[in-house]
Amino acid sequence: MKNTLGAALTLTLFGESHGPYIGAVIDGLAPGLDVNEEDVRHALDMRRPSGKISTKRREPDNFTVTSGVFRGKTTGTPLCIIIKNENAISGDYEYGPARPGHADYTAHVKYHGFEDFRGGGHFSGRVTAAIVAVCAIVRSALKKKGVYVGTHISNLCSIRDRGFADPIADIELLYNRQFPTLMEEAEEQMKSAAERCAELGDSLGGVLETVIVGVPAGAGEPFFGTFEGEMAKAVFSVPAVKGVSFGLGFDFANVFGSEANDELHYENGEVVFDKNNNGGVNGGITNGAPILFKTVIKPTPSIFKPQKTVDFVKEETIIHTIRGRHDPMIVHRAAAVVDALAAFTVADILTVRYGDDWLYSE
Ligand SMILES: Cc1cc2nc3c(=O)[nH]c(=O)nc-3n(C[C@H](O)[C@H](O)[C@H](O)COP(=O)(O)O)c2cc1C
Numbered sequence: 001m002k003n004t005l006g007a008a009l010t011l012t013l014f015g016e017s018h019g020p021y022i023g024a025v026i027d028g029l030a031p032g033l034d035v036n037e038e039d040v041r042h043a044l045d046m047r048r049p050s051g052k053i054s055t056k057r058r059e060p061d062n063f064t065v066t067s068g069v070f071r072g073k074t075t076g077t078p079l080c081i082i083i084k085n086e087n088a089i090s091g092d093y094e095y096g097p098a099r100p101g102h103a104d105y106t107a108h109v110k111y112h113g114f115e116d117f118r119g120g121g122h123f124s125g126r127v128t129a130a131i132v133a134v135c136a137i138v139r140s141a142l143k144k145k146g147v148y149v150g151t152h153i154s155n156l157c158s159i160r161d162r163g164f165a166d167p168i169a170d171i172e173l174l175y176n177r178q179f180p181t182l183m184e185e186a187e188e189q190m191k192s193a194a195e196r197c198a199e200l201g202d203s204l205g206g207v208l209e210t211v212i213v214g215v216p217a218g219a220g221e222p223f224f225g226t227f228e229g230e231m232a233k234a235v236f237s238v239p240a241v242k243g244v245s246f247g248l249g250f251d252f253a254n255v256f257g258s259e260a261n262d263e264l265h266y267e268n269g270e271v272v273f274d275k276n277n278n279g280g281v282n283g284g285i286t287n288g289a290p291i292l293f294k295t296v297i298k299p300t301p302s303i304f305k306p307q308k309t310v311d312f313v314k315e316e317t318i319i320h321t322i323r324g325r326h327d328p329m330i331v332h333r334a335a336a337v338v339d340a341l342a343a344f345t346v347a348d349i350l351t352v353r354y355g356d357d358w359l360y361s362e
């Protein structure tokens with residue numbers, strides 16, 4: 001399906017960057033889940049642009065829960081949140097010149113010229129605010145079930161953050177970090193690299209690392225509904241994501257089987273893995289270890305340097321310099337979106353396994 005994700009739980013997304021509203025609907029949520037608007041506000045704050053390394057388009061993200069909630073709890077019927085777009089400058093966008101790396105040209109081909117191109121339209125990072133808003137409710141419900149999700153910036157160019165050490169403590173540490181690194185030095189270095197790059201009119205990409213703790217062994221539907229496949233599908237829907245890998249990922253190519261394998265043993269009757277190179281998944285099924293995956297976010301396509309492209313209205317090759325307000329890097333803001341979709345997907349997979357009311361706890 002095009003703008004709907006999920007099986008037992010579904011997430012449907014709508015809206016455009018410069019339309020009146022963006023929004024999302026989650027269907028299949030168990031009744032009785034707490035809906036705390038503060039959680040939604042906090043999640044939106046984590047995604048909100050700030051400082052010199054983010055777009056100057058600052059939206060207050062005023063949202064309304066339009067359905068699916070009664071007396072502060074989910075009803076079990078479709079839950080919809082809409083968010084007003086209040087700070088759009090549509091005059092900055094011209095129809096015809098295709099920004100290299102953006103979806104202007106591909107959207108034009110697919111939608112035959114009827115697409116709302118203002119601010120990137122449906123392909124704008126702006127639309128991801130609605131994902132973050134509805135998934136905040138799922139994330140809180142997961143927490144009550146002992147399932148925690150967190151994402152940090154693993155590296156920006158050659159500047160590295162430390163990896164997860166004590167995942168639950170690290171997730172707690174990341175909770176209020178709008179620039180989600182585990183080490184403050186990494187934040188300072190990454191921000192100053194991004195600021196230098198922005199002064200040159202250019203942009204930077206980076207790698208996010210996500211951990212999900214508390215997922216029981218046995219979830220995932222091989223062959224075609226594997227845990228990795230479903231998660232990757234969700235994460236690949238985030239604009240600017242160009243790769244997702246689990247555990248050692250592409251580094252599996254550089255080690256022997258004897259290093260790659262995660263040895264296991266019994267400890268007080270429980271199966272325990274000595275290490276977690278497989279990112280918590282074997283055969284597409286969770287093994288009970290923390291889920292670990294990485295996501296690469298490309299540099300923001302809209303940069304302020306002249307570039308060769310096409311004007312698909314005039315049908316000519318041009319040298320184009322863009323206008324508008326853009327993020328010199330997307331990585332830190334995308335972390336909140338990856339967290340949101342990771343929470344949604346794990347809740348969906350666990351609802352498939354344990355039934356419609358699984359997410360509800362007394
Ligand atoms: C939170 C977020 C903010 C983004 N901000 C911008 C932006 O300011 N300028 C831009 O050109 N792209 C931005 N993007 C990325 C584009 O939407 C994306 O690169 C484009 O739709 C093309 O899709 P693709 O990169 O997945 O191929 C942002 C993405 C996200 C997730």
